[in-house]
Amino acid sequence: MKAYDIVVVGASVAGTAFAMALRDEGLRILVVDPQVDFDESRMTWGHDIEPNGLLALDWLGLLDDIKRLGVRHERWIxxxxxxxxxxxxxYDELRHTHAYAVCVRAHLLRRRLRERLSGVDVVIPGAFQGYRRVEGGVHVDIEVEGERRTASAKLLVGADGPRSRVRAQAGIGARVRRYxxxxxxxxxxxxxxxxxxxxxxxxxxxxxxxxxxxxxxxxxxxxxxxxxxxxxxxxxxxxxxxxxxxxxxxxxxxxxxxxxxxxPGFRMRAERWVADHVALLGDAALTVNPITSQGVSLALEDALTLAVVTGQAFRRGDFTARALRPYELWRRPQAERIQELGDLSLWGFTRRSRVLSALKERTLRHLAADRDFRTYVMASYCGLHWLTPKPLTILNAVRRPHPV
Ligand SMILES: Cc1cc2nc3c(=O)[nH]c(=O)nc-3n(C[C@H](O)[C@H](O)[C@H](O)COP(=O)(O)OP(=O)(O)OC[C@H]3O[C@@H](n4cnc5c(N)ncnc54)[C@H](O)[C@@H]3O)c2cc1C
The missing domain is CATH 3.30.9.60 (D-Amino Acid Oxidase; Chain A, domain 2)
Incomplete structure (x- = not known):
């Protein structure tokens, strides 16, 4: 059995970003994923990455790379x-260092993140099968080309998407709403x-x-x-x-x-994001409607925040749920707010009622005339909740509290 400090399950957006954020900390990290490559012909979608996600990519030293792979755009009409x-x-109406968006094909983003993953052990294809709690950590079972291998770790990170097996194995429930x-x-x-x-x-x-x-x-x-x-x-x-x-x-x-x-449209909320020796990242913790364009950005922000909390856990030698909880406390409110925004957008954009359609057009025209309201809406969709005094709800859209 090989001993690691951290086993990361999932080498897509959240898992690779988390491993990258910690690779210079002298920790022994293993990343596993059964998906060998990301197929361009099957992944026919793009990720619009918003200012909060761009800042995270910049922090990881990846922004220029991703900009080269995608297209930068400055506004929505x-x-x-x-x-x-x-x-x-x-975007330049926002007070932000990265006031633009970059749209990049989904397979290119993931491939590049994997290419830049160095200084850690990577097992691809390798599928997480389960884990057991042992004194001081966990034993993690991984299937590699039909063979079962076990690795020990102090921390197990589930970055394995909305149907997370790590989450299920940790006994963490999830509330799913189908759209x-x-x-x-x-x-x-x-x-x-x-x-x-x-x-x-x-x-x-x-x-x-x-x-x-x-x-x-x-x-x-x-x-x-x-x-x-x-x-x-x-x-x-x-x-x-x-x-x-x-x-x-x-x-x-x-x-x-x-x-x-x-x-298929759905949202998912894990009941908890951490357990003793376990943390959930990205879509494994919370899944938003793609209409928000925030899934990737939230996954990146989760990864950086968990990296900070993990660093402290290793310094203190404490991997209990209590020690990992600050990660959830910092991340969950923003992620849930964006999830609600996805619900509101879906509702507002898909109702066929004449009255609601007229109201929607009126609101969109008001946006053109009212800069503060525009900033409020933009900041909400860009995950910059510190720029918005209140969540974007129907009532607040009517009242229009000014941004701070
Ligand atoms: C059609 C579509 C369009 C989207 N558009 C946007 C957009 O414009 N902007 C945006 O920000 N977001 C968008 N999203 C959302 C975004 O793709 C996700 O939020 C983001 O990929 C989450 O990253 P993640 O790493 O948490 O999870 P995922 O990308 O789901 O990765 C999970 C990884 O875990 C691996 N895995 C699964 N099971 C196991 C196992 N047992 N063992 C090991 N590994 C395992 C998988 O192979 C996968 O690589 C879109 C999503 C879809 C489906």
């Missing part, structure tokens, strides 16, 4: 379905001169966004309640161009459903 500008949100709408991402080609910013088209109960992912490529995303393939690709293309005219030169590049990912 909100339009009526079929065209007609409602408002515009510029009425799925999230749909489609990769298309783009004319680089026409599309340089993010666009969101709002209709009665519908929402369709477009953002560049790399030169010559964009991702279109929407929420859908129904089966997506009715009427075939031709109908899908017509529908998208009718709603988002900017896609006129792009939709013909959608030739098969392989370019379209439909992700």
């Amino acid at each position: 909100a339009e009526r379905e079929g065209g007609g500008r409602l408002s515009e949100w510029r 009425s709408h799925s999230w749909v991402d489609t990769i298309m080609s783009r004319d680089d001169d026409t599309l340089t910013e993010g666009h969101i088209y709002f209709g009665r109960g519908s929402y369709l966004g477009v953002v560049p992912t790399r030169p010559g490529e964009l991702v279109a995303f929407e929420l859908t309640a129904g089966p997506h393939r009715v009427g075939g690709i031709e109908r899908f293309r017509e529908d998208y161009v009718r709603r988002a005219p900017i896609l006129a030169g792009s939709v013909d590049s959608v030739e098969s459903w392989d370019q379209v990912t439909v992700a």
Whole structure:
């Protein structure tokens, strides 16, 4: 049995970022993941990384790399379905060192994070099977190419996504809420001169966004309640161009459903993020609706915060739930607030009622006129909760408390 200080389960966003944050601390770290590579043809979505996530990437020394892989954009333009500008949100109106967003293809982000993971042991493919508490730590079972291996560790970190096996093994319950709408991402080609910013088209109960992912490529995303393939690709293309005219030169590049990912909508909250000798990270602790564009950024912030708390745990030699709790106390309020924002956005953007649609348009036009309100909304979606006096709720959207 090999002895480690930390075993990290999951080498996607949260797990790699956490291991990277600690790699110079002289700790023996093992990272395991059964997924050998991230397949471009299957991962047809992009990650829009917001200022809070960009700051975390910068801290890890990865920002320039990720900027090279993706496309930086400075603003979102909100339009009526079929065209007609409602408002515009510029990141540079935020008081933040990284006042922009970067959209990057999902497989490229994960591959690069793995490539930059040095100074730790990595077992890929390696699947976490279970763990046992022993004196002073845990014994972790990992399956490697059909063989079972065991590693000892003082801390086990579950960064293994929403269906976390580490969470289940630790006996930590999770509350899951299924959404009425799925999230749909489609990769298309783009004319680089026409599309340089993010666009969101709002209709009665519908929402369709477009953002560049790399030169010559964009991702279109929407929420859908129904089966997506009715009427075939031709109908899908017509529908998208009718709603988002900017896609006129792009939709013909959608030739098969392989370019379209439909992700079932749900949110998940782990009842606790820590147990004795165990901590949960990223989507294993809390999963948000992709409409918030915050999953990656939250995972990165979780990773950095847990790294700080872990450093202290090793200095004190204390890995009890109590010693790890500050991590949860620091991270959970922001993550839950963003989860609520996802619920509100889903509700507000998908109701078909005429009254609500009119209210939505009115609010979007108000955004154009009221800079403080704009900052409040932007800061809420960018995870900068210290810039917003209160969570963004319907009541607060009407009252519009000013940002601090
Ligand atoms: C279609 C779609 C679009 C999205 N768009 C955005 C966006 O625009 N912006 C944004 O910020 N977020 C977005 N998200 C959310 C984002 O992808 C997640 O929040 C983020 O990936 C969370 O990272 P993670 O490392 O916690 O978990 P994951 O990325 O889910 O990684 C979990 C890892 O654990 C591994 N694993 C699982 N089981 C085991 C096991 N038994 N042993 C070892 N390893 C295991 C998996 O192989 C995987 O590599 C989107 C998600 C989807 C599905």
